[in-house]
Amino acid sequence: MSGTRFWVGASTVGALGSPARGIRPLEVAADGAITLGDPVDVGENPMFLAVSPAGVLGIVHELTVGRVSTWSIDGDAVRPFGDAGATGAGDPCHIAFDATGDWAFAANYSGGVVTAHPVRADAAADAALSAAYSGTGPDRSRQESSHPHQVVLDAARSRLLVPDLGADRIRVIGLDGLPETFDPTSGEAADILIHAGAGPRHLVILGDLAVVANELDRTASIIDLVTGLELDSFPVDASVAPRGLGLSAIRLTASGTVLIGDRDADALACLRFDADARTLTHVASVSTGGRHPRDLHLTHDERFALVADQASDSIAVIELESGVPTHVVRTVSTPAPACLARLP
Numbered sequence: 001m002s003g004t005r006f007w008v009g010a011s012t013v014g015a016l017g018s019p020a021r022g023i024r025p026l027e028v029a030a031d032g033a034i035t036l037g038d039p040v041d042v043g044e045n046p047m048f049l050a051v052s053p054a055g056v057l058g059i060v061h062e063l064t065v066g067r068v069s070t071w072s073i074d075g076d077a078v079r080p081f082g083d084a085g086a087t088g089a090g091d092p093c094h095i096a097f098d099a100t101g102d103w104a105f106a107a108n109y110s111g112g113v114v115t116a117h118p119v120r121a122d123a124a125a126d127a128a129l130s131a132a133y134s135g136t137g138p139d140r141s142r143q144e145s146s147h148p149h150q151v152v153l154d155a156a157r158s159r160l161l162v163p164d165l166g167a168d169r170i171r172v173i174g175l176d177g178l179p180e181t182f183d184p185t186s187g188e189a190a191d192i193l194i195h196a197g198a199g200p201r202h203l204v205i206l207g208d209l210a211v212v213a214n215e216l217d218r219t220a221s222i223i224d225l226v227t228g229l230e231l232d233s234f235p236v237d238a239s240v241a242p243r244g245l246g247l248s249a250i251r252l253t254a255s256g257t258v259l260i261g262d263r264d265a266d267a268l269a270c271l272r273f274d275a276d277a278r279t280l281t282h283v284a285s286v287s288t289g290g291r292h293p294r295d296l297h298l299t300h301d302e303r304f305a306l307v308a309d310q311a312s313d314s315i316a317v318i319e320l321e322s323g324v325p326t327h328v329v330r331t332v333s334t335p336a337p338a339c340l341a342r343l344p
Contacts, residue, residue: 003029004299006306007057007073008315009049009339016292017310017336023049023059024334025076028299028306032317032329037076043069043084048094048295049341052101056081056119057341060092060106068095068106068117068125073343085125089113094150096160103178105151105160112146114162114173116182129182135167138197139216143167149215150202154225161192161225163200165215169193170200170223192228194221204252211273211280213260215246220260220271220280234280240265249295253302255323257283261293261307268296268307268318268325286325288316297340304329308337315340 005027010020023046025037046069047062057078061067066087071078090110097104097119104117104125112134115127137143147166154161162171170192174183184190194200199216205225212221218240219233236247240262248261258271258280267287271280290309297306298320305325307316315332318325 003027004301005343006297007049007051007341007343008308008334008337009046009059009341010334011047011310011336011338012045014336017313020335022046026315026332028304028317030301030303032304032319034317034330034332036332036334040078042071042078043067048339050095050097051341051343052097052104052119053099054101055344056101058095058097058104058119060087060095062091062093064090066090066092066106066108068092068104070104070119070125081121082119083122083124085117086127087113087115088127088130089115096151096153098153098175098178099155107148107151107162109147109149112148112164112166114148114151114160114171116178118179128179131171131173131182131184133164133167133171135164135169137166137168137199139199142199142216149200152203152205154205157225161203161205161210163203163212165199165201168196168198168200170203170212190228192223192230194230195233198233199246201247202250204250204258206252206273206275209278211250211252211258213247213250215248218242218247218264220258222278222280231278234271235282236260236271237262237265237269237282237285240285245292248293251296251298251305253298253320253323255302257323259296259305259325261296263292266291266293266309268293268305270324284324286318286327288318289328289331290314290316294337295339297342306340308340310336310338313337
C-alpha cells in the first residue's frame with residue numbers, strides 16, 4: 001500500500017516553538033516511516049493549510065492583517081496559483097474549500113469575521129464576501145468577543161458551519177447565494193447554541209450529526225444538524241487536571257472513534273461514538289511526548305495518527321488499532337508545526 005503525503009503548516013514568528021522557514025512536505029510510508037522534505041518559503045506565518053478538490057493548496061497567514069494565498073503543488077515544491085490576498089480581518093486560523101474548489105473560506109479569529117475568497121489562477125485571493133459576528137461568553141478572558149475558529153463545509157445542506165469559541169455558537173452560513181451573496185442564513189436564529197462556557201473550537205460531521213471539540217471546558221458536544229440543537233456533551237478525559245490550554249483539533253475515524261488533541265495533557269484522546277445512543281465514551285489517551293498538540297490527522301489507511309506538537313517542534317506518529325491510539329512509534333523534529341494538510 002502506498003504512503004500518505006501531507007504538507008505541514010508552521011509558525012515563522014517564534015511565538016510558540018522555534019521559528020520555521022516555511023511549510024514542508026511530509027510522507028508517511030505504510031510502515032510508519034517518515035520522509036520530511038525541505039522547508040518552502042510561502043510567506044509569513046503560514047499556520048493553516050488545506051487542499052482543494054482540484055489539488056490547489058490554500059494557506060491562511062495568521063497575521064494582524066490576515067492573508068490568504070493559493071499554490072499549485074509540484075512534488076516537494078509549490079508555485080503560486082494566484083496572487084496572495086487580504087482577508088480584511090485579523091489572525092485567520094483556518095481555511096476550507098467548497099465542493100468545487102472555486103471558493104476558499106477563512107475563519108478570522110480576531111474581529112469575528114468569516115471571509116470568502118475566489119480561487120482563480122493568476123488572480124488575487126482578496127476577500128470578496130464576508131460575514132461579521134458579535135457575541136460573548138462567560139469566560140471574560142477568552143470570550144470577550146466573537147472568535148470564529150474553523151470553517152467546515154456541510155455539503156449535504158449547502159452551508160458552512162463555523163465554531164465560534166467566543167460566543168458558544170456554531171455559526172451557519174448558507175452557500176446557495178454564491179457568488180453574489182454570502183448568507184448568514186437568517187443570522188442568529190440559525191445559530192446552533194452550545195452550552196455556556198464551552199468554547200467550541202473544531203468539529204467533524206457524521207451524517208446528520210456533528211461532534212464538537214470544546215476548547216474551554218474540555219468537553220465534546222453532539223449536535224443535531226437537522227434540528228440545530230446540541231443534544232448532549234461529554235467530558236473528553238475527566239482524569240486530566242485543566243491547565244487553561246484545553247482541547248484543539250478533532251478527527252473522525254472509519255472505526256467510529258473520535259480523536260481529539262488535548263493540550264492540557266499533551267496527549268491524543270480517543271472517544272467511542274455510539275450512533276444509536278448518541279453518546280461519547282472516553283476509551284484511551286496517549287501522551288504524544290511533545291508539548292501543545294495543535295493539529296492532528298490520519299494516514300489514508302488509518303494505521304497512524306500524526307499529531308503536530310507546536311511548542312516542542314515535533315510531530316508524533318501514533319499507531320492506531322481499530323481507531324484507538326496505542327503508542328508513539330516515532331517522533332519527527334520540525335520547527336513549530338501547526339497544521340497537517342493531507343493530500344488526496
